[in-house]
Amino acid sequence: MRKDLISGLVLLAGAGTYYAWAGEIADSTLSDEVGAAGLPHVLAIVLAILGILLMGRTLLASQARQVAAGADDDERDARLPRAVGFLLFGAAYVILLPFVGYVIGTALLIGGIALYEGAPRTWVVPVAAIGGGIFYWAVFVKLLGVHQPAGSLVQGLF
Amino acid sequence: MTTIMDIIRLLTETPLIFVSIAGLTWGILGGALPGISASITMALVLPFTYTMDPAQAIALLACVYIGAEYGGSIPAILIRTPGTNSSAATVIDGYELNRQGRAGEALGISLMSGVIGSLFGLAMLIMLTEPLSWLALAFTPASYFGLGILGLSVIASMSGGSLIKGLAAATVGLMIATVGTDPISGVTRFTFDIPDLLGGVEPVLVMVGLFALTELMSQSGSTNTTQLNQKIKIKLPSLAVMNRLKRSQFIGCVLGLFEGLTPGGGGSIAAFMSYNEAKRWSKTPHLFGKGSEEGVAAPEAANNTVASTALIPLLSFGIPSSNSTAVLLGGLLMHGLIPGPRLFEQSAQVIDSIYVGSFIAIIAQIGVGIIILPACIWLVNRPRPYRAGFIFALILSGIFTLNNSLFDLGIALALGLVGFLMRIAGFPVLPMILGVVLGHMVESSYRRSLVLSGGDHMIFLQDPIAVALLSIALIFVVFSLSREVRDARKTRIEEARS
Amino acid sequence: MTFIKSIGQAVLGLATLAIVSGANAQAEPLPYPNKVVTLVTHSSPGGGSDVFLREMTKYLGRYIDATFIVENVQGGSGGKAMARVASGPADGSVFYATTPTYIYTSLMSKPQSTYKDMDPLVNIFADSEVIYTRTDGPYKSLKDVIEHAKKERGRWGAANPASLERQAAEQLKRAAGVTPAIVTHEGGGDMMLNVLNGTLDIGIGEIQELRSQLDAGKITLLATFNPERITEKPDVPTVKELGYDVSLVKFRGLAGPKGVPDATKAVWDEAIKNLLADPEYKKAYTAEVLVPQLIGEKDYPAFINNFATSTEEFLKSTGAIK
Numbered sequence: 001m002r003k004d005l006i007s008g009l010v011l012l013a014g015a016g017t018y019y020a021w022a023g024e025i026a027d028s029t030l031s032d033e034v035g036a037a038g039l040p041h042v043l044a045i046v047l048a049i050l051g052i053l054l055m056g057r058t059l060l061a062s063q064a065r066q067v068a069a070g071a072d073d074d075e076r077d078a079r080l081p082r083a084v085g086f087l088l089f090g091a092a093y094v095i096l097l098p099f100v101g102y103v104i105g106t107a108l109l110i111g112g113i114a115l116y117e118g119a120p121r122t123w124v125v126p127v128a129a130i131g132g133g134i135f136y137w138a139v140f141v142k143l144l145g146v147h148q149p150a151g152s153l154v155q156g157l158f
Numbered sequence: 159m160t161t162i163m164d165i166i167r168l169l170t171e172t173p174l175i176f177v178s179i180a181g182l183t184w185g186i187l188g189g190a191l192p193g194i195s196a197s198i199t200m201a202l203v204l205p206f207t208y209t210m211d212p213a214q215a216i217a218l219l220a221c222v223y224i225g226a227e228y229g230g231s232i233p234a235i236l237i238r239t240p241g242t243n244s245s246a247a248t249v250i251d252g253y254e255l256n257r258q259g260r261a262g263e264a265l266g267i268s269l270m271s272g273v274i275g276s277l278f279g280l281a282m283l284i285m286l287t288e289p290l291s292w293l294a295l296a297f298t299p300a301s302y303f304g305l306g307i308l309g310l311s312v313i314a315s316m317s318g319g320s321l322i323k324g325l326a327a328a329t330v331g332l333m334i335a336t337v338g339t340d341p342i343s344g345v346t347r348f349t350f351d352i353p354d355l356l357g358g359v360e361p362v363l364v365m366v367g368l369f370a371l372t373e374l375m376s377q378s379g380s381t382n383t384t385q386l387n388q389k390i391k392i393k394l395p396s397l398a399v400m401n402r403l404k405r406s407q408f409i410g411c412v413l414g415l416f417e418g419l420t421p422g423g424g425g426s427i428a429a430f431m432s433y434n435e436a437k438r439w440s441k442t443p444h445l446f447g448k449g450s451e452e453g454v455a456a457p458e459a460a461n462n463t464v465a466s467t468a469l470i471p472l473l474s475f476g477i478p479s480s481n482s483t484a485v486l487l488g489g490l491l492m493h494g495l496i497p498g499p500r501l502f503e504q505s506a507q508v509i510d511s512i513y514v515g516s517f518i519a520i521i522a523q524i525g526v527g528i529i530i531l532p533a534c535i536w537l538v539n540r541p542r543p544y545r546a547g548f549i550f551a552l553i554l555s556g557i558f559t560l561n562n563s564l565f566d567l568g569i570a571l572a573l574g575l576v577g578f579l580m581r582i583a584g585f586p587v588l589p590m591i592l593g594v595v596l597g598h599m600v601e602s603s604y605r606r607s608l609v610l611s612g613g614d615h616m617i618f619l620q621d622p623i624a625v626a627l628l629s630i631a632l633i634f635v636v637f638s639l640s641r642e643v644r645d646a647r648k649t650r651i652e653e654a655r656s
Numbered sequence: 657m658t659f660i661k662s663i664g665q666a667v668l669g670l671a672t673l674a675i676v677s678g679a680n681a682q683a684e685p686l687p688y689p690n691k692v693v694t695l696v697t698h699s700s701p702g703g704g705s706d707v708f709l710r711e712m713t714k715y716l717g718r719y720i721d722a723t724f725i726v727e728n729v730q731g732g733s734g735g736k737a738m739a740r741v742a743s744g745p746a747d748g749s750v751f752y753a754t755t756p757t758y759i760y761t762s763l764m765s766k767p768q769s770t771y772k773d774m775d776p777l778v779n780i781f782a783d784s785e786v787i788y789t790r791t792d793g794p795y796k797s798l799k800d801v802i803e804h805a806k807k808e809r810g811r812w813g814a815a816n817p818a819s820l821e822r823q824a825a826e827q828l829k830r831a832a833g834v835t836p837a838i839v840t841h842e843g844g845g846d847m848m849l850n851v852l853n854g855t856l857d858i859g860i861g862e863i864q865e866l867r868s869q870l871d872a873g874k875i876t877l878l879a880t881f882n883p884e885r886i887t888e889k890p891d892v893p894t895v896k897e898l899g900y901d902v903s904l905v906k907f908r909g910l911a912g913p914k915g916v917p918d919a920t921k922a923v924w925d926e927a928i929k930n931l932l933a934d935p936e937y938k939k940a941y942t943a944e945v946l947v948p949q950l951i952g953e954k955d956y957p958a959f960i961n962n963f964a965t966s967t968e969e970f971l972k973s974t975g976a977i978k
Contacts, residue, residue: 007289007583011326018333019544021348029974030822030838031343032609040347041210041599043333050326057322083178083375083578085545090371092569093554094564113547128544144202146559197700204701205726208710295853299839339733339764342840344818345976351766353735372794421846476868477845488702492710494943498868561730602842610811610855611839 004058011051019044037103089113102141107130159356174511178518181218181649183526185225186232190534193240193556196424196465197481200344204489205440212493214367217515219229219489220469222277223482224519225464227425231268232531236261236538237549238306239370246365246591247433251446251453252374258449263391267451268458269527271407275370276458276520277465278411279418284513289424290467293472294419299606304627305420306600309427310348311631312434313589314638318447321587321642331593332600341602342609354565363557363566364594366411367573368580368587370553374546382475391636397435399451406436408453410459417460418467424480425464426595429457448582473497473509685721686923690749693722695910696741697753699735703865705753705909708781708908708946714935719927719949734758735767740767744758748920752776754909756820759964763971764818775916776960778924779909779951780932781941783882784863785824787895790852798878801831801858804829810836813851815844815861822907823970824858824881831900851875863889863945888945905949907963909956920954 022040025131081150089112097105111129181203188199200222208214231243232557233274248268255264282290297305310328317324338358339349354484388548395403410432417428437446446453469486471477478484490497497507502509538545559572577587612619618624695713706728728930729737734757752774753757762770789795795804809957812829814821817840822885823840839856842846844865851859852874865888869875877892883896883903896903898902910924932935932948942947952960971977 001585007323007585013307014330021824025340025347026345026613026976026978028185028343030818030976031340031345032605033613034605034608035344036340036343036345036347040333040336043336043406047333047595050322050329054322054326061296067901079186079376079379080578080582082379084575087371087571087574088373089569090550090554090574094567097564102555106555109551109554110504110544110547112577113550116542117543117546119541129547132548132551135553139191139556141557144191144194144559145204146194148558149564150553181693201701201728246973257732295849298850298853298855320954342817342844343976344764344816344822344840346764349765351762353733353767356733356735356761356765421849443793475848476865477847477849485700485702485882488700488707491707492702494940496871499872501868562736606839611835624955 008051008053008055008058011047011054015044015048015051019046065100066150086113086116087138097149097151099151099153101153102148103137105133105149106136146155170460174214175518177218178221178515179522179526181221181515182197182225182519182522185222185231186450186523186526187225188222189226189229189585190232190241190246190555192237192553193362193558193560195242195362195481195560196230196244197485198559199226200482200485200489204485204492207489208492210497212505213511214515214591215493216486216489216495216508220512220516220521223486224462224465224466224516224525227461228269228272228276228523229393229525230461231272231454232265232534233290234270235264235454237370238373239549240551242425243361243365244464245457246369246426246595247457248454249365249369250433250588251448251450254447254449255451255454259299260449261393262391262531263451264354264454265392265531265535266394266525267403267454268401268526269392269531270400270463271403271410271458272457273520273523275411275462276415276466276516276523278459279414279463280481280513280516280520282463283469284465285368287474290419290470291461294421294471294475294477294479296623297420298621298623299603300621301525301612301623301627302420302599302603303607303618304621305427306596306603306626308627308631309431309596310592310600310635311634312430313592314635314642315434315437316586316588316592317399317642318586320584320586323333323445323583323637324589325397326356326581327585327587327614328593331364331590331595332597333522334590334594335597336601341598342605352565352607354561354563357561358598359569359594360560360566361568361591361594362560363570363590364573366553366557367570368577368591370549371574372581372587374468374550374575375574376581377546381416381559390632392528393449394528398400403452403455405439406432406456407459408423409435409439410456411463411525414460414463415467418479419470421471421477421479424468424482425461428460428464430592432456444570469512473501474499485551505516516575568602575653579602658843664875666831685717686927687720688720688722688923689920690722692725692749693720693796693971694725694727695753696727696729696737696748696750698730698737698757699728699753699833700730701728704862709753710958711792711940711944712780712931712937715931715934716927718934719930720923725755726863728787731763733765733960734759736766736767736776738762738770739768739952741911742913743772744913746915746917748912748916748923753781754907754911754960756906756963756967758912759967760958763805763964763977765970771911771964773914775914775919776956777910777912777953778928779907779956779959780928781908781946782949783906783908784864784886784947785821785859785860785904785906786866786879786892787860787880788827788866788870788875789850789855789858789878791876793854793857795857795878796876798893801878804836804857805832805834810834811846811856812838813838813856814838814840815847815859815865816840818971818976820904821860822881823967824902824904826896826970827902828900828972831902847859847873854957867945886945886947888942890918905963906909907949907951907959908946909951910958925952 022037025037093109107129110132114125188194230245231248232243233239233241238253254265268375313328396430413428413432433456436452437443441454468479468483471479472483583597607617695709697705709726731741748874795801814825844861850856855890862887879895879897881904
């Protein structure tokens, strides 16, 4: 129930921010009556109303009866830091990619995630990581012919 | 005119059969890689077709399109990642079936439903191009608005429990869709002077973030290894199963036909709507969302139908109704072929090889599917630490190719976090995705209609198609709401009893 | 946005060059300092600029002694492609395919590099922007359309928002003193449907996108915004000669990084002149209703600056940019 209250507040805050940003949309004479900012303003108001409704419903419901949060919920909440950690590998990949290039970046990502997810620390990890990096490079760059960053530090090696 | 002799000649004299199967296989590969949409898969092969014989080049592109529309369902079922926009609806029940250890069945159903959809679409293309092309003309901006609202009305039944939360998610989706260049005045909105945002946020980034990354994040650290016990065999549906699925496949085919004809959607709207309709007309609607076979069959029949029927407005008007057909148009132009009524007279050979090539590809799809699908199932059943790493790398590599942009990767990662928080807080993600997919169409057609009418809302009631679509939408919403209230009351009574 | 976002990088190999070179070698190709020249476009494979470049590179090898590669750098409405070229080597090995889009993007957002960071090299074509209506509709001339707009509320279509077509529609509106509703679309195809089904009186777009229905006789051209009549359609009047002082040029040319040597620029001037006169190429581009419009390296920078200034003024006057 506390969660719904927080969600409602987040929705309200989001609606406010979005409304403020929508105020910065340029007003063009090429526009129509609704205008470029028309829908955004409506959406912001709708979201704010939904946020208030959510909070209101929660408050009313919590007065009526106390509902215990399920054990499943708690377990999921506890995983939040872990999940964010997982995402941080992705962030590191995005930051490193322009420097180390696609093959090494991908190998680091695969290896890092494998260790993070509890792979036994054996020779399999580096082999899978490097193999994976080369395999994806072969599929994307060689087979499909799409561009992936070469990496400013290792340019010329591949 | 096409004669049997022409067809036999095309089959024997030229290596059309190889071209078709190669195109199909390439399409399945590209479609199955997340982020690499059907249009990108086609665009990647386009430069190579430049030196080919025109008839074969166009047939190749058409076969790539068929393969890519099908291929998108493979990662949707196996790793909760829609390979293409139009396979997002397949994720819902396809992945659920996979979690229940029925990946082989789900893939079999999607394969056969895809084949049925493609065959239906091809039949329509061959027989009814002329009459159907005039249907495309009947769509005015007001009709498109009706279509968009009809699509959004699905939200009411996709909110899974809390309507307020569903609507809030949809609103956020619509907000994401407003980012970019305003469709009417051309001013920039919420772009913060970042050129990457001028074209808006790609729906596939939202899908990958909310579906795939969220799933990877919530699996992180879990010790659940049930997926390792799967049979890696692909199981084609038996006749009895096919018989059970025929209603949902029919719904998918019909909606796919319409979406292919009308510019703008590219399959995702038909997929979502046929999912919803299949649920409404199903004998077992309670299974939807919990691993329904029909929930896989309907959207897959729909998006595969689109791959053929989208060629109708392209070939008869030169109007690409999706990004994929825009690439095909480029292919035609590169070979000096101008689509339009005269193409059918002047370049009959090109038309014939599209028909014959597509047919070969559709039939070959079964064989290619049976060969590659077990390998795919095997791949996703590797030990979890490695599987997580490889899927993560695959997703990030795929969406990088979308715009060559690290910025896009950042957006997808951020949406992954949003999706995870939504899961914790009990918000459904489907309405948000629907909002992103439909927001642009709803807004631009609404405003375009009002420009036309000088601000008079009566325009929506004067257009017969708009009236029909809006009334259906209204019935949907009332129907879903009454069911929602009924269900809520039922649970309250049950709670009170216990 | 009408751009299809995808990336493709393709080497248009020697194969195509081999087919055409030798077939028509009336002039020796001019010597060039680079073996490989990359032509960058923001258009996706199959898009307007992409088709234009690939078509041109088939013949360009006859006049410049180099291999030409087309590279599609998409994203950011041209922002990425501009950055790629502006930061590239200024030795004549990399050029950007210019279209009005690159000016619009430079003005509408703040990309890393803008048109100001590149040197316009040479203009090659002008696309034909035309006013069209459905053949079985009530309008037989632009005058009919304007008369109608004076009496009732006219309905005009422009292919894209904040584009050259939109600008043309606004200017025509002012010149004719009428106030029709102007409906912008996402690409010419979308708009053509609305002209065909009678939702719109007229559409303003590129002739290339109309060819199918033009050939089938379903639509009729009423006028062109080109400064002169289109050679292929001699009976279509220009807007200007109908008494409305509006004309515009949707240019297609090349621009390079700043500081390309003058000698290299001179090679291009010469080569493009010969290229446009090539009988085979001429056949190909006239079939596509591309109007050759050679503007050499001396005048092209002024042309681009002029275009950018008037576009900027237009966008500022409407409030779209500050």
